[in-house]
Amino acid sequence: MALHQNLIAGEWTGGDAIPNINPSDTNEVVGEYARGTADDMKNAIAAAKAAFPAWSRSGILERHAILKKTADEILARKDELGALLSREEGKTLPEGTGEVIRAAQIFDFYAGETLRLTGETVPSARPGIGVEITREPVGVVGIITPWNFPIAIPAWKIAPALAYGNTIVFKPAELVPGSAWAIVDILHRAGLPKGVLNLVMGKGSVVGQAMLDSPDLAGLTFTGSTGTGKRVALASIEHNRKFQLEMGGKNPFVVLDDADLTVAVEAAANSGFFATGQRCTASSRIIVTEGIHDKFVAALTERLGKINVGHAMEKDSHVGPVVDQSQLKQDTDYIDIGRKEGAKLAFGGELLNRATPGFYLQPALFTEVSNQMRIAREEIFGPVAAVIRVKDYDEALATANDTPFGLSSGIATTSLKHATHFKRNSEAGMVMVNLPTAGVDFHVPFGGRKGSSFGSREQGKYANEFFTVVKTAYTQA
Numbered sequence: 001m002a003l004h005q006n007l008i009a010g011e012w013t014g015g016d017a018i019p020n021i022n023p024s025d026t027n028e029v030v031g032e033y034a035r036g037t038a039d040d041m042k043n044a045i046a047a048a049k050a051a052f053p054a055w056s057r058s059g060i061l062e063r064h065a066i067l068k069k070t071a072d073e074i075l076a077r078k079d080e081l082g083a084l085l086s087r088e089e090g091k092t093l094p095e096g097t098g099e100v101i102r103a104a105q106i107f108d109f110y111a112g113e114t115l116r117l118t119g120e121t122v123p124s125a126r127p128g129i130g131v132e133i134t135r136e137p138v139g140v141v142g143i144i145t146p147w148n149f150p151i152a153i154p155a156w157k158i159a160p161a162l163a164y165g166n167t168i169v170f171k172p173a174e175l176v177p178g179s180a181w182a183i184v185d186i187l188h189r190a191g192l193p194k195g196v197l198n199l200v201m202g203k204g205s206v207v208g209q210a211m212l213d214s215p216d217l218a219g220l221t222f223t224g225s226t227g228t229g230k231r232v233a234l235a236s237i238e239h240n241r242k243f244q245l246e247m248g249g250k251n252p253f254v255v256l257d258d259a260d261l262t263v264a265v266e267a268a269a270n271s272g273f274f275a276t277g278q279r280c281t282a283s284s285r286i287i288v289t290e291g292i293h294d295k296f297v298a299a300l301t302e303r304l305g306k307i308n309v310g311h312a313m314e315k316d317s318h319v320g321p322v323v324d325q326s327q328l329k330q331d332t333d334y335i336d337i338g339r340k341e342g343a344k345l346a347f348g349g350e351l352l353n354r355a356t357p358g359f360y361l362q363p364a365l366f367t368e369v370s371n372q373m374r375i376a377r378e379e380i381f382g383p384v385a386a387v388i389r390v391k392d393y394d395e396a397l398a399t400a401n402d403t404p405f406g407l408s409s410g411i412a413t414t415s416l417k418h419a420t421h422f423k424r425n426s427e428a429g430m431v432m433v434n435l436p437t438a439g440v441d442f443h444v445p446f447g448g449r450k451g452s453s454f455g456s457r458e459q460g461k462y463a464n465e466f467f468t469v470v471k472t473a474y475t476q477a
């Protein structure tokens with residue numbers, strides 16, 4: 001099997017291989033990917049530093065052409081790349097292909113952004129002096145990504161970093177190097193100059209840590225767990241480096257008595273369980289007012305009974321396997337914790353046998369949950385959701401906001417008054433009305449509040465807040 005190597009200073013290098021295993025069939029090796037070393041990371045950072053002066057001054061048409069070509073190739077290869085993504089991560093083929101299309105849309109959007117760069121000219125407080133306010137690239141930017149969106153998250157960090165003139169060292173998650181390698185290969189062939197984008201695959205504790213410890217990174221954008229996010233923050237402060245964190249969620253989805261039951265059930269099933277519940281925007285707390293509670297639980301349980309959990313590549317699978325053994329253990333540990341805390345397992349939670357060996361877990365729904373239980377406070381990151389019964393809208397809102405996280409939130413209601421009040425008062429970065437908490441557009445800001453996020457927003461034009469620095473220049477004519 002051919003080894004997929006790291007890309008450092010425009011050369012494919014590196015030997016020691018890690019097999020990329022298919023969670024739908026652990027007998028299948030999706031590919032062999034290089035395991036980078038701390039020295040590889042140092043060399044990659046040096047290459048990105050050397051490439052920065054020229055790339056930061058590159059013409060906008062050159063950047064536009066490379067990003068556009070990348071978008072076009074990703075889209076043309078959506079079926080092949082979608083299959084690769086589904087084989088390495090375990091989300092179903094439609095989910096994998098959908099994510100690939102989204103990556104293409106992101107590159108297309110930022111290709112357009114290169115043609116829309118602007119600044120401001122304002123009069124000085126002092127007559128005869130002009131003031132220009134411009135945005136410049138930050139420098140060498142480190143990108144660390146998680147396994148749950150193997151192509152979309154790399155795309156939404158790499159595309160703006162390049163569009164705004166930064167050079168990059170990129171470390172994807174160990175479990176999903178295939179999609180990451182594919183987009184780096186596409187960008188490299190699209191004509192990126194040597195050293196502008198460097199890929200170092202390998203262990204977080206080795207190559208990721210080497211990135212954190214470098215004095216030469218001007219910026220670091222991270223998506224992953226809260227624990228690693230804290231390390232990124234501390235190391236970045238130590239090195240006086242700009243940083244951006246996207247971490248966990250414990251996203252509430254409120255269902256009010258006046259909700260359309262079908263809308264509420266579909267949104268809860270989708271955002272709680274699709275993509276195997278492995279989305280930081282998944283609804284893991286479903287907060288339901290007492291008038292509709294029993295009806296809603298019965299309808300949601302019936303809906304969950306119709307979800308086929310199976311091999312990601314099979315046509316009739318609605319939900320794929322959990323990503324790996326350690327995530328599966330975390331999910332089943334939390335199911336045990338929920339039971340011991342006194343919650344009622346109303347549906348699922350069983351390990352499933354399928355034709356191939358994989359990490360198959362039936363969606364699990366807890367009821368009779370209090371918002372103080374661990375299953376309502378800690379991120380599980382699997383197909384496990386908790387229903388919390390409340391008296392009325394006011395208690396629902398208070399419960400929704402009573403969490404250390406604040407990424408996404410949702411409400412199912414036909415009341416304009418409650419929908420409007422919820423949009424204004426939900427302590428989350430993204431609020432959905434009659435929609436799942438997961439599933440966002442590619443061209444508008446993404447990010448959260450409280451323990452979920454730190455720094456400026458990702459995606460859309462708001463990404464320029466992280467990937468550029470502002471300069472104010474004064475001129476006396």
Ligand code: ADP
Pocket residue numbers: 144145146147171172173174202203204205207208209210212223224225226227228229231
């Ligand atoms: P998850 O539990 O979702 O795997 P992690 O925070 O462990 O979340 O992983 C997210 C990303 O952070 C991965 O690319 C991982 O390799 C990387 N990572 C893990 N540990 C470190 C570390 N000490 N320094 C830098 N990156 C790390």
